[in-house]
Amino acid sequence: MTTATAPTAVPTTTKNPLSATGGGVINRRRGRIATVIMAVLAVVWLFPLLWALYNSFREYSYTQTNGYLSFGGWTLDNYKDAWDRGNFGLHLKNSLLITIPAVVLTLFLSSLVAFVLARFSYRFNLTLLGVFLAANLLPPQALLIPVFKMFREIPLPTFMSESGTMLNSFWALILVNTAFQLGFCTFVLSNYMKTLPHEIYESAELDGASVWRQYWQLTMPLVRPALAALATLQVTWIYNEFFWATVLISRGDKYPVTSALNNLRGQFFSDTNLVAAGSIIVALPVLVVFFALQKQFVSGLTLGSTKG
Amino acid sequence: MARPAPRESHLAGTLPASVGGFGRRSLLRGALGVGALGAAGMLTACGDDGGSGSGASAKAGNVKFGINEAKGSGPANERLQAMADAYAKKAGVTVSVNAVDHNTFQESITTYLQGSPDDVFTWFAGYRMAQFAEGGQIADVSDVWPLDGIGDAFKKASTAADGKQYFVPVSYYPWAVFHRKSVFEKNGWTQPTTMDELTELMKEMQGKKMTPFAFAAKDAWAPMGTFDILNMRLNGFDFHMALTKGEKTWDSPEVRNVFSTWKTLLPYHQENSLGRTWQEAATSMAKGECGMYLLGTFVVDGVPTEAQEDLDFFTFPALDQTIGADALDAPIDGFCVASGAQDEEAGKAFITWLASAEAADAANNSASAPFIAANSAASTAKYGELQKKSVEVVQNAKSIAQFLDRDTNADLANTVITASLQEFIKKPDSIDSITTSIQQQAKSILG
Numbered sequence: 090m091t092t093a094t095a096p097t098a099v100p101t102t103t104k105n106p107l108s109a110t111g112g113g114v115i116n117r118r119r120g121r122i123a124t125v126i127m128a129v130l131a132v133v134w135l136f137p138l139l140w141a142l143y144n145s146f147r148e149y150s151y152t153q154t155n156g157y158l159s160f161g162g163w164t165l166d167n168y169k170d171a172w173d174r175g176n177f178g179l180h181l182k183n184s185l186l187i188t189i190p191a192v193v194l195t196l197f198l199s200s201l202v203a204f205v206l207a208r209f210s211y212r213f214n215l216t217l218l219g220v221f222l223a224a225n226l227l228p229p230q231a232l233l234i235p236v237f238k239m240f241r242e243i244p245l246p247t248f249m250s251e252s253g254t255m256l257n258s259f260w261a262l263i264l265v266n267t268a269f270q271l272g273f274c275t276f277v278l279s280n281y282m283k284t285l286p287h288e289i290y291e292s293a294e295l296d297g298a299s300v301w302r303q304y305w306q307l308t309m310p311l312v313r314p315a316l317a318a319l320a321t322l323q324v325t326w327i328y329n330e331f332f333w334a335t336v337l338i339s340r341g342d343k344y345p346v347t348s349a350l351n352n353l354r355g356q357f358f359s360d361t362n363l364v365a366a367g368s369i370i371v372a373l374p375v376l377v378v379f380f381a382l383q384k385q386f387v388s389g390l391t392l393g394s395t396k397g
Numbered sequence: 398m399a400r401p402a403p404r405e406s407h408l409a410g411t412l413p414a415s416v417g418g419f420g421r422r423s424l425l426r427g428a429l430g431v432g433a434l435g436a437a438g439m440l441t442a443c444g445d446d447g448g449s450g451s452g453a454s455a456k457a458g459n460v461k462f463g464i465n466e467a468k469g470s471g472p473a474n475e476r477l478q479a480m481a482d483a484y485a486k487k488a489g490v491t492v493s494v495n496a497v498d499h500n501t502f503q504e505s506i507t508t509y510l511q512g513s514p515d516d517v518f519t520w521f522a523g524y525r526m527a528q529f530a531e532g533g534q535i536a537d538v539s540d541v542w543p544l545d546g547i548g549d550a551f552k553k554a555s556t557a558a559d560g561k562q563y564f565v566p567v568s569y570y571p572w573a574v575f576h577r578k579s580v581f582e583k584n585g586w587t588q589p590t591t592m593d594e595l596t597e598l599m600k601e602m603q604g605k606k607m608t609p610f611a612f613a614a615k616d617a618w619a620p621m622g623t624f625d626i627l628n629m630r631l632n633g634f635d636f637h638m639a640l641t642k643g644e645k646t647w648d649s650p651e652v653r654n655v656f657s658t659w660k661t662l663l664p665y666h667q668e669n670s671l672g673r674t675w676q677e678a679a680t681s682m683a684k685g686e687c688g689m690y691l692l693g694t695f696v697v698d699g700v701p702t703e704a705q706e707d708l709d710f711f712t713f714p715a716l717d718q719t720i721g722a723d724a725l726d727a728p729i730d731g732f733c734v735a736s737g738a739q740d741e742e743a744g745k746a747f748i749t750w751l752a753s754a755e756a757a758d759a760a761n762n763s764a765s766a767p768f769i770a771a772n773s774a775a776s777t778a779k780y781g782e783l784q785k786k787s788v789e790v791v792q793n794a795k796s797i798a799q800f801l802d803r804d805t806n807a808d809l810a811n812t813v814i815t816a817s818l819q820e821f822i823k824k825p826d827s828i829d830s831i832t833t834s835i836q837q838q839a840k841s842i843l844g
Binding site for chain 2: 150153173174176241254257335336340341342344348349352353355358
């Protein structure tokens with residue numbers, strides 16, 4: 090989460106609305122104070138990241154003898170070692186195989202629910218939305234044991250899972266991530282869909298469009314901004330997910346990249362510079378997704394906040 | 398999961414023999430035991446003759462092998478992988494290795510064992526093994542014992558509360574007081590053999606503006622080493638075992654005595670230890686800022702290469718002449734067979750071989766750094782100076798403890814004792830309230 094939050098602080102400082110108004114002296118002074126406060130906050134957020142980045146380029150033996158406040162001992166080996174020792178190629182692939190299906194499935198299922206909740210008025214609409222949201226409030230840790238025991242009892246054919254059960258399979262992680270993200274996505278999407286003008290649906294109805302067609306060909310294109318924003322958020326969240334992977338997977342070669350980061354720690358000894366390099370590698374895909382889709386991300390933060 | 402059998406056998410174990418009777422089951426087990434003995438003998442005896450060591454009970458077969466070292470993580474993984482490869486070649490079977498990093502493996506052991514465990518997996522001797530034996534998650538492997546070259550102390554550490562073995566040892570590492578040879582030579586110091594000599598040495602070090610003991614408590618388990626050694630020197634090994642099993646209380650005068658002795662030694666330890674990792678403490682010893690460091694042999698990983706050759710160690714001297722200095726912490730690593738294993742017999746055949754000198758040699762010959770083999774017949778050719786000395790020290794020790802967090806309930810060790818030791822380091826004057834609080838929590842955890 091720190092990776093996602095830190096950069097958002099930066100654009101806020103430059104695009105400060107108060108200083109941009111160019112109003113009276115008080116406004117300008119207030120703007121300056123706000124800028125200073127936000128700059129300080131940004132530094133506080135960014136400092137650990139930059140510190141890790143800085144030390145990831147230094148040799149452990151150098152920092153060990155000279156301390157972390159020193160300057161020197163430059164090397165790129167940490168990145169190479171981290172890549173090899175962490176076996177990140179394999180684990181990034183695992184993460185990809187979990188994240189993409191989970192995000193697609195979450196968005197598809199939640200848009201279906203959201204469409205019904207937004208467009209049709211049943212008596213249980215509000216209750217249904219409430220149930221979806223309530224599930225969001227449950228901490229996943231509280232569900233650890235039931236989910237684990239349930240998955241242990243669900244058989245899968247061996248071509249889907251070597252263990253013969255849901256445990257130790259990507260299916261389990263895709264399913265569990267989808268389930269946990271569904272509530273939030275449904276909430277956001279149904280609020281967004283409610284903002285679409287009702288008249289469009291009336292004319293669609295007159296033209297004889299079926300409910301499916303109203304959903305797939307009318308609503309989905311119109312909620313694309315919301316879907317893009319949610320996709321960005323979901324990719325970062327599911328990619329960063331660590332808890333379920335460690336609980337449901339016990340085979341070293343099946344871990345997603347976040348759990349595989351532990352491969353860089355030994356039983357007793359851990360080379361912190363190496364771990365820093367590994368963390369940067371692991372954080373990189375999230376940063377790429379974030380910077381590429383920054384606009385959607387920021388709009389995603391305020392999504393659905395105007396109507397609900 | 399169907400686990401009635403182990404539970405039943407556990408209950409049977411607690412009953413006196415006269416009550417438990419000589420059921421069909423125990424008779425059968427006896428018969429199996431005889432078979433396994435033969436098999437074990439054959440396995441070790443018939444060298445290269447691949448796979449013929451399969452007796453009636455422990456029949457070699459394909460095994461799944463769960464190891465607690467991630468692939469590519471260093472010598473520990475290389476050794477385990479080498480053993481798996483050597484066995485696969487020798488017995489003509491497939492060994493599929495599941496490598497998980499050490500900490501994750503340990504932290505998720507409960508879900509691992511209840512989920513889909515591998516047939517054989519790496520684990521620790523002592524209470525940590527015994528509590529799974531009691532819970533029925535690991536299989537009774539007493540029929541593979543006795544093992545050639547594995548001594549009585551190891552057998553004791555592999556035995557659970559019901560008197561049966563659930564574990565085979567492969568390696569160990571002792572805890573001792575480490576120091577740099579060159580620093581001692583330069584100052585004309587010798588290794589102390591009595592507490593008086595140690596005190597004198599510590600005072601002399603302070604005179605030279607050197608902190609006698611490097612000390613770190615940020616890794617919360619690290620101070621347990623100090624507690625253990627003081628406890629075993631003041632109250633003896635038997636007290637240590639009784640205390641960790643909950644038979645003695647934490648607020649007893651004996652434990653308070655440990656803390657008050659520790660309190661008198663604290664001024665000789667590095668200050669602000671709560672913010673220091675053991676690696677940093679090891680570094681300060683390597684740099685000569687501190688004279689000595691009480692830690693496991695893994696301390697070598699924490700010092701720069703040039704200091705590694707320069708390390709030497711001695712065991713902590715006796716504090717009470719009637720108790721002596723013949724006990725020490727030397728945690729044992731080894732293997733268990735999961736009771737949910739798909740092929741328990743193949744698993745047993747595999748661990749029988751894993752405990753052999755041949756397995757230890759296979760591991761040490763193909764890894765960049767050796768372990769200290771539990772098997773006394775294993776070759777010591779690859780050992781460094783420190784390891785040769787470790788073997789000697791451990792062989793001379795009369796009793797071997799597994800380390801506080803391996804000898805007692807994991808919840809008690811990791812949540813209660815760690816925090817309490819840190820509290821003590823922060824406030825050495827509140828021994829009474831700390832020991833009382835540990836005891837209250839120990840009572841509720843151990844029942």
